[in-house]
Amino acid sequence: MRILTASDRALLVEAADLDEAMRFHLAWDSVPGIIERIPGARTVLVRFDPVRTSAAALAAALEAIEVDGEHEQTAGEVVVPVHYDGEDLDEAAGLLGVSAEELVSRHLSANWRVAFSGFAPGFGYIVGDDPLFEVPRRSSPRTRVPAGSVALAGAFTGVYPRESPGGWQLIGRTDAVMWDIDRDPPALLAPGTVVRFERAVRGSSSHPVASETKRRERIEGASAVEVVRPSLQLLIQDTGRPGHAALGVSASGVADRTAMRDANRAVGNDPAAAVLESVGAVTLRCHGDGVAAVTGAVGEITVTDAAGLGRSIPHGIPFATVDGDEISLAHPTRGMRYVLAVRGGVDAASALGSAASDTLAGLGPAPLVAGDIIAIGDRARGAVDPVAAERDLPASGDLVDLTITLGPRDDWFTPAAIETLITQEWLVTPRSDRVGIRIQGEVALERARNGELPSEGAVTGAIQVPADGQPVLFLPDHPLTGGYPIIGALTDRSLDLAAQLPPGARIRFRIEEGLS
Numbered sequence: 001m002r003i004l005t006a007s008d009r010a011l012l013v014e015a016a017d018l019d020e021a022m023r024f025h026l027a028w029d030s031v032p033g034i035i036e037r038i039p040g041a042r043t044v045l046v047r048f049d050p051v052r053t054s055a056a057a058l059a060a061a062l063e064a065i066e067v068d069g070e071h072e073q074t075a076g077e078v079v080v081p082v083h084y085d086g087e088d089l090d091e092a093a094g095l096l097g098v099s100a101e102e103l104v105s106r107h108l109s110a111n112w113r114v115a116f117s118g119f120a121p122g123f124g125y126i127v128g129d130d131p132l133f134e135v136p137r138r139s140s141p142r143t144r145v146p147a148g149s150v151a152l153a154g155a156f157t158g159v160y161p162r163e164s165p166g167g168w169q170l171i172g173r174t175d176a177v178m179w180d181i182d183r184d185p186p187a188l189l190a191p192g193t194v195v196r197f198e199r200a201v202r203g204s205s206s207h208p209v210a211s212e213t214k215r216r217e218r219i220e221g222a223s224a225v226e227v228v229r230p231s232l233q234l235l236i237q238d239t240g241r242p243g244h245a246a247l248g249v250s251a252s253g254v255a256d257r258t259a260m261r262d263a264n265r266a267v268g269n270d271p272a273a274a275v276l277e278s279v280g281a282v283t284l285r286c287h288g289d290g291v292a293a294v295t296g297a298v299g300e301i302t303v304t305d306a307a308g309l310g311r312s313i314p315h316g317i318p319f320a321t322v323d324g325d326e327i328s329l330a331h332p333t334r335g336m337r338y339v340l341a342v343r344g345g346v347d348a349a350s351a352l353g354s355a356a357s358d359t360l361a362g363l364g365p366a367p368l369v370a371g372d373i374i375a376i377g378d379r380a381r382g383a384v385d386p387v388a389a390e391r392d393l394p395a396s397g398d399l400v401d402l403t404i405t406l407g408p409r410d411d412w413f414t415p416a417a418i419e420t421l422i423t424q425e426w427l428v429t430p431r432s433d434r435v436g437i438r439i440q441g442e443v444a445l446e447r448a449r450n451g452e453l454p455s456e457g458a459v460t461g462a463i464q465v466p467a468d469g470q471p472v473l474f475l476p477d478h479p480l481t482g483g484y485p486i487i488g489a490l491t492d493r494s495l496d497l498a499a500q501l502p503p504g505a506r507i508r509f510r511i512e513e514g515l516s
Contacts, residue, residue, distance in 0.1 A: 045457025122179025444469025
């Protein structure tokens with residue numbers, strides 16, 4: 001095996017092939033210090049707790065474990081009906097040197113099996129026995145791929161469980177539901193599942209039916225917060241759901257962990273109590289009396305009472321609210337995401353043990369809209385803390401230094417590209433969300449190696465580089481796996497600052513040494 005630095009809290013272990021990667025994944029189930037493992041086509045990404053182990057100690061422990069036997073998983077058989085009308089069908093056929101009809105015929109007749117899960121909940125990497133299917137990804141990923149899209153990349157077929165970004169070649173679509181949190185198991189395509197594709201009947205529905213969003217109604221007499229005017233994105237967030245990588249589920253969670261801890265501390269909550277995360281200006285109405293605090297992005301905070309009298313609120317300081325008060329947060333002057341905590345914590349339904357809203361996976365509460373009413377819980381444990389945390393957050397145009405570790409795929413780039421990465425200023429573009437920040441430089445990063453990288457795990461903070469050489473900086477809702485090489489990753493202490501980068505801010509990367 002070869003062990004590479006994936007971040008300051010993760011290692012990427014290379015295996016000889018898919019089967020060996022699966023054996024590594026199973027053999028390391030109880031190694032101390034490991035938080036989770038994410039298998040890939042020829043790798044296993046291992047995230048670890050730096051309090052319990054170090055990168056060097058973990059690497060030595062993994063190398064010492066004897067891995068024998070053959071990986072074998074079976075999970076039944078699934079039939080997936082497909083409308084073969086994908087917008088990349090003709091292009092993919094041309095890349096393979098066959099007609100579109102021959103591609104479809106061979107896709108239908110091949111024997112397929114789910115090798116591993118990743119990218120998003122319910123996304124299975126399906127490998128077949130026909131050597132025809134070795135298809136390059138698109139040079140630049142689409143920002144939106146429709147749910148149910150059947151696609152090819154490398155030696156794999158996959159079905160997008162929901163609308164999401166993606167760089168695979170689209171050959172068709174299906175109405176089969178890949179992921180249903182109320183189903184047991186939630187994923188239709190679990191590792192080991194035998195998959196048989198068949199042509200869908202003409203005239204059948206071509207659009208999967210989305211589950212209806214349920215809004216929490218106010219319980220009479222209980223404290224709550226009502227959305228009067230939502231922001232560009234208003235979400236319920238907590239510490240996330242780590243440890244579910246085997247289901248294709250990323251940790252997600254609040255983007256700025258420091259802001260959440262500060263806000264919960266200010267109102268006397270448990271540090272992990274759920275909060276509201278807002279991108280941009282928002283107005284909320286209070287039902288019942290309470291205490292709140294706003295941290296994260298910096299902007300004007302105003303509380304207006306039922307009589308129309310307003311007062312300004314300092315950033316980071318807990319403040320009392322009474323029934324009918326409206327809390328208004330103006331567009332931030334610095335930073336990107338407000339965090340608002342209410343004493344007792346936001347009370348929201350959980351999915352896989354967390355109330356975090358994962359925008360890529362569609363897990364957790366839906367984004368909040370006008371008229372939504374959010375109940376307040378009873379998780380307050382301490383006194384309010386009036387000490388405001390001072391943070392220097394960037395405004396548009398500011399230059400921000402972020403520390404990174406190189407790897408795991410810095411060897412896919414030329415020495416000039418590495419130099420460009422750390423000397424060039426990178427612009428934060430508006431094409432950014434909780435999945436990732438698209439950054440742009442005057443000089444694109446040049447590869448030393450061509451071809452496709454087999455899909456492998458990625459961490460929050462990974463700097464992934466598509467074929468166009470303009471990087472994407474992954475945030476909490478990023479896909480678990482991907483096939484574009486990752487040149488480096490933010491250190492843990494830079495993650496919260498990255499979450500507050502507004503469009504127009506500039507980034508300069510500084511290298512911190514990883515595992516040698």
